[in-house]
Amino acid sequence: MKNDMTKKAAEETKTPEIETLEMRPVVDIIECEEGVTLFFEVPGANSKTVDVEVNDGVLYVNAKSSLKRDGRQIVYKRAFQISDAVDVEKISAKTVDGVLKLVLPKSERAKVHKIKVGC
């Protein structure tokens, strides 16, 4: 009973959740020998509010922005399917001035290895 009352009181004092507006951030994808670099525009988001996750071969980007539109908080969301050739363990992310930079390195197995043929 006491627990119920405590729970009810906690619910009443809980601040109302701000409605969010999901948006698709624009992205540049650049390929280089070492892998692929993605640049997402996520204005109003920073390293504390950006969440990058790889689950079942899909890369998810979720960035909460401080910007609002029509009273709703903007949340940038986008997902890409990636192959096994990406070294998931070595994916790095950095946010600078509202731009999220993701580096997806190729796994050693996927890199082109040139082998010289001896005489």
Place this chain on the structure above:
Amino acid sequence: MEGERGEEPEEERSKKEGDLKMNMLTRNGNTWEMNFGIPSMEHLMRRMFDLAGADRAGLAASRMEVEVRDADVLIRMPAPGCAPDNFDIEVVNDFVTVRVKRECDCADNPAGEKHYILRERSFEEFEESVKLPVGVKGHEASAKYVDGVLELTIPREDAKKNASHVIKVK
């Protein structure tokens, strides 16, 4: 939401959302290739007229957020990937104009051979103007750039005083 997977086939969802399906590093002969879904005709047309970013909370569409507060007016404008030097701000009476000129941050990319697989971001120069609903002191305006958002604060000319007025009806 793109994150919710498994409700419909991947191809259908990608087409519907106009998203890019990236089958990264597909083996083809002796080279690695990046295979992507074909961009929609609408996207190509928008790209042709440099409107690719018009539907985002980015640069092309008017996305100035104006908040009139008791003492000042706060204007917030998304402009990711800029530097403070890229902004040219002008306040004339109650009319505010912001010009942004930024350069491609390609130099930030890893050195060596590279090519764009997808290019949606725009580095065009642009400007936005807004007429404020209240009078402001333009000469006292201040601006800062945080997380890709320009924040411009301009004190109000007729700042409200916290005094109440009681009016009697005769």
